[in-house]
Amino acid sequence: MRIGLLLIFIFYLQDASSQQAEIDSIQNLLKGQISDSLKAHYLNELSYYHSTCDAVQGLKFAEEALDVAKAIKNKPQIATAFKRKSQNFTVLGLNEEAIKMYTTAINIFKESRDSTQWARTLYSQGLVYYNQSEYTKSTKNYRLAFQLFKGSKDTLLMGKMLNSISINLMYEANYSAALQNYLKAIKLYESIGATKSIEYAQIISNLGLLYARLKDYKKSLDYHEQALASFRRLGHKQLEADALSNLANTLDYLGKPLKALKLYQESYDLQEEVGNKLGKANALTNIGVVLIPLGKNLEAIKNLSSASSVYEELGNKANLSIAQENMGEAYLNLYEEKNAKNFLQNAKEQFNKALLNSQEAATINTEERILGHLSKIHAQLNDYQAAYEAKAKSSQLKDSITSTGSEAEIARLEAQHEYEKKETALETTHAKQEAIAQAEIYKQKYIKNTVIIGGSGLLAAGILTLFLLKRKRDAVARQERAEFDTKVCDTELKALRAQMNPHFIFNALNSINHFIDKNDKEQAGDYLTKFADLMRKTLVNSEKKEVLLEDDLELLRLYLEIETKRLNNKFTSSIEVDPGIDIHRTLIPPCILQPFVENSIWHGISQMKGKGHIKIEVKERDKMLVCSVEDNGQGRANTINTLRKESEVKGINITQNRVNIINQVKNSKGNVNFIDKPQGVRVEVSLPLEIAF
Amino acid sequence: MINTLIIDDEKHCIDRIEGLLRTCGSEFQLTAKAQTVEEAISETKKHHPDLVFLDVQIGTQTGFDYLAQWDQPDFDVVFTTAYDQYAIEAFKFSALDYLLKPIDKENFKVAINKYTSRLSKNYFDKKMEVLMHNLRSNQATKKISIPTQEGYEFLTLQEVLRLEADGNYTHIFHKNGTKLTVAKTLKVFDEMLVGSNFFRIHHSHLINLIHIKKYYKGKGGYVVMEDGASVDVSTRKKEEFLKFLTNYYH
Incomplete structure (x- = not known):
């Protein structure tokens, strides 16, 4: 895995070359x-x-300027002095x-209606907020500055704000x-013919x-x-x-x-220059x-260690x-290559140092x-206590981090999808690419396996390794693409489950509360531990893309048991599986029926008079696994039951989306069917039949 | 009289166990409670408990820190934990008893019955040894406690060649040529060994990758193990198996 490549966002330039003469x-x-x-x-x-070479001295000059300007009540110079103080503080x-200090300066410029200075100072303060990672505040400053520059028709600076x-x-x-x-900024620059300016190039670079970031490396x-x-x-x-x-x-x-590598080297030479x-x-x-x-570990260490000493000097802990x-x-x-213990010690030492520094830099x-x-x-060093602690x-x-991380990931995927939508006929080419990549990966693995298992043909293995290295390099991009596409789907599945679980949890918690209100302590305790059991199993299952049918049915059974208890045996339930289906081998996406069973209980059974029944069936039809939930409760046909309508629509949407993704990945024709019965509702979910072994 | 010590950093968890203990008869005497490892050590030295309820995560320390204090603990331990996969895995491997929080009344009774019938005392030291050994060592020397009709067998995982399903039983084939039959399904072992170098190549077969001698191509193909046994690879598992093999030897 690639870690920690350092990206450079291009924002503003500080030209410090001719300052001494000035x-x-x-x-x-002054003399x-x-x-x-x-x-x-x-x-x-x-x-x-001075701010670019000796900020402490720069601060002193600003103080002096402030004193002089205050004595003669020169507002513009007072504000400028505050601004200069800020600049030097930032450097420090x-x-x-x-x-x-910037806020003080901004207020003075604002009062004296000097909109150019007001906007520029807002921008400078925005940069400090950015450095503090306070992006919302920073953006607020830039937006206001943008409006002010717009007023003074300063197109270049408007673009810079964007x-x-x-x-x-x-x-x-x-x-x-x-x-x-970015596109707005590009339009602005194009409108004034500034496409050869540095600013324009900066936007292109960004x-x-x-x-x-969107992993569209070709465009990048x-x-x-x-x-x-x-x-x-x-x-x-x-x-x-x-x-x-x-x-x-x-690249x-x-x-x-x-x-x-070659370009990094060129970059290094220029940085030196x-x-x-x-x-x-x-x-x-x-x-x-x-x-x-690339396996050049010693060379890598040499480069990284020179970089480290510079970072140390600069105090850049991150x-x-x-x-x-x-x-x-x-x-x-x-260590893995040479199996020499001292490398393991070296690794430990570096990781320990890195740990301290990352903690100080707060980069979690x-x-x-x-x-x-x-x-x-x-x-590996047999220090189990330390291992446990580090792992914990x-x-x-x-x-x-996962909560925030996955949000970013989902946002990224959403954005990515928006662009992909625009590209027509993408799906077919994409499927083709994926198939090619898969074939490539498979082929390589196959060759590799023969090498490993075939054993000791030394010379042949040597040549093959070379061949493989080349092939591997060629396939890396395609492999990444294929893996990424799979990840898109995985993430979407997870996102969907995330939508569903809170719904499920709070309904269950509500049930418990209901139960505590109505029943004695002991029953509530039993109920709670059953619920904990259910949650534990749900957590384990939801980690997986597919689970064994027996495990999923077990979960449903537990859920039904809990709900039967809650509703004082108001309904009975049955789970029937075709004898032709081996529940120990058949795979199913976890909790696919759960939303419908929930709807049957909450909107069908609990609303009806008398005893209800929920029938769950699993059958095989034309190489498809057909799972259905049927109840004899209050249906959707009854106009009074609008709640059930809404709820069913939600359940259907979530499930339909999941089935669509499965269809896309497995090239199958699964679907969700809804049947309104004279009394009650029947929902059928058909999925490609997947066998584990 | 059975002297009992409850160790948990959260008071309400102690209270829950105390409450459950009260329903188990007057012979169970709650002698002491401790909310830190330090406290637990001094209470143990003072009161010499017979039975200890031990939480896994105790503040910044762990129940294992507490156990490491004694060469051969002369008390029984029932572990308690909320959702610590690492610890639960360790308990499963060593076949030690543990209770999941919130603690179910029935499960608590089972644990207490095991104690009073002296069932839990059987092989306790040995199971403890397996637990501490696994926590201390890496995958290569990991051990597993296998319940048998006679008692327990303690195997080094890497010395196991393969496991084979036989209805609700599983046959475990050892490197030294012996075969052990356990009243557990293959699925139980499959789940336990996720993330190790064992792979389920077939509905009925779970094999140790380090003991494969050869793989023969075919629809699913089959592998020949070090002891000469040939084991089928299911067609559906072939691709995943080859992928796993590549990653493993990569």
């Missing part, structure tokens, strides 16, 4: 006989130029202070909105990043290449270096690690990350932990991964 000439001007307002202005300028990493808004949106995983804003490649060409033409070395690195990243995802330490370290880290899967984590992984590979994703590695290493901590962290 500083000298301003200091000369002369000048008015206080000019003095304040020059001091503010000095503060600005004192973000909270910077935000406060770019910044999009970056925030990408961090919030709102990809479709980010795309919209679009490349967006498509990489196009945009990155276009951006790279622009930066080269404009002669901007720093941006060229960043673009090279982004391009390399996409790596496309299964072209060697090309990626412009003297960007962090950029150099990032390039080294990326080189290391690419080298590991990137440091990623570099160390990768080093740990490289050592682990070496990294921390969780590292703990997982550590747990395995501890176990890691799963605890995992729980806390």
Whole structure:
């Protein structure tokens, strides 16, 4: 697995090259006989130029400017002094202070109706919010600034605001909105003929990043290449270096690690040329990350360790932990390769360092991964206690990230689907691609198996390995594509189940409450432990895409038992399975009938007079597994029972979606049928018959 | 008189067990309660309990930390846990008794009956040894407790060649040529061994990948094990099996 590739979002440039000359000439001007307002202005300028080289000194100049400007009550200079203070605070990493000072400056500019300065300061504050990961606040600032720039018809800065808004949106995983804003910005630049500007190229570059996030690497490649060409033409070395690195990243995802390696190297050279330490370290880290899967572990370690010392110097703990984590992984590979204990110790040492740094940087994703590695290493070193603790901590962290992580993932998938919809005839080509990829994977595995099982033909195996390596590289992209598509479906299934489970849980909890109200303590206790049993089994089953029919029926039986108890034996139930169906071998998607059984109980049986009956049947018909739920309760035909109508529609929709996905994956013709009976309802779900063994 | 100690970091869990214990007759005497491992150790030294209800996760420590204090505990242990797959797996492998929270009254009674009939004392030390061994070691030397008609057998998992279903029974074939028959379905073992190097190649066969000698192609094909036994691979399992094999040897 690829971890921790460092992406560079392109936002704003800081050109610090000619500042010393400026500083000298301003200091000369200050020596002369000048008015206080000019003095304040020059001091503010000095503060600005110092912010890029000596922020502590810059802060002092801003204080001085503030004193002078306050004495003569020069509002614009007072506000500027506050702004300069913020800039220097930002450089010093004192973000909270910077935000406060910016707010003061913003208020003064706003009062004096200096809309240009007001907007620019809003933008600067927005950047600090962004650094603090407060994207909502940041976006609010940018949007207001956008309106102000619109008022003054400053198209270039309007575009820049849209770019910044999009970056925030990408961090919030709102990809479709980010795309919209980028496209809007592009239109703006095109309208004023600024397609050769740096800003335009930046947007193109960021679009490349967006498509990489959406895993559309072909598009990503196009945009990155276009951006790279622009930066080269404009002669901007720093941006060229960043673009090279982004391009390399996409190439790596496309299964072209060697090309990626070359570009990272070029990026490194350029970073060196412009003297960007962090950029150099990032390039080294990326080189290391690419080298590991190529089996060049020692070389990777060399690069990562040089990167680490730079991060240490810069105090960049987040990137440091990623570099160390990768080093740990490289050592682990070496250990597996050479089976030398000292590599295991080295790996442990790196992971431990990485752990501390990731904790200090509060990057829980990294921390969780590292703990997982550590747990395995501890176990291999027979330190069971440490292994247990690391594992427990890691799963605890995992729980806390999966909820947010899966949201981002689902958002990403949703966005991805929106684009895919536009591409016509996609489904057929996609199915074809998948089949080709599957065939390729299968073929390779097959060859590999023969090698493993066939044993010891040394020379032949050597040649075959070379052949396989080449084939493997070729198939990586296709394999990734195939695996990704499967993942789309998996995630969707999970999302659907997530929709269903809360519904299920709260209904059951409601039942328990109902029971506590009406019955004695002992019965309630029994009921509760049954419910716990049901939940436990549901949790286990819902992890799986398919379960054995016997297990799913067992779950339904438990559910029915609990509900029968709740309704004081108001209904009876039966489960009938065709003798031709082997419940120990037949597979079924978990809880597929559950929503309908729930509807039968809640809307059919509980509304009727007298005793009800629920009949569940499982039959085989034309190589399809037909599962049905039938009740003799209050049906949908009765207009009074609108609740049942709504509820059935919901259940049908969820189930129909699940069946559709299964149809897509298995190329089958399953469906959901609904039959209104004179009394009660019958629902039939037909699925492709799947046998486990 | 049976001296009982309840160890759990949550008070309401202690209360629940205390309540259940009261329904089990006056011979069960709740001697002490502890909410930390430290407390539990000192209470144990002070009162020498006969029976200990032991939670797995106790604050930042675990019930295993508590157990590691004694070379040969002279008390019986019933583990309790809410949803800790790691621990539950460990209990299943060692065939030790455990109760899931919220604790079911019936299950509690079963555990108590096992204790009073001295059933749980049988092989307790040995099961404990398996548990602690598994927690300490990696997959390669993992052990498993197998209940047999005579008592228990304790096998090193990697020395097991394969398992074969026979109705509600399972035959376990050992590397040394012996065969053990257990009154458990193959499914139970299949579920227990998920994530290890055992693979269900057929409705009736669960095999240990490290003991395969050869795989012969065919509709599903079949594998030959180290002891010469040939075992069918079901057609439907073939693809998954080959995939698993590749990943395993990758």
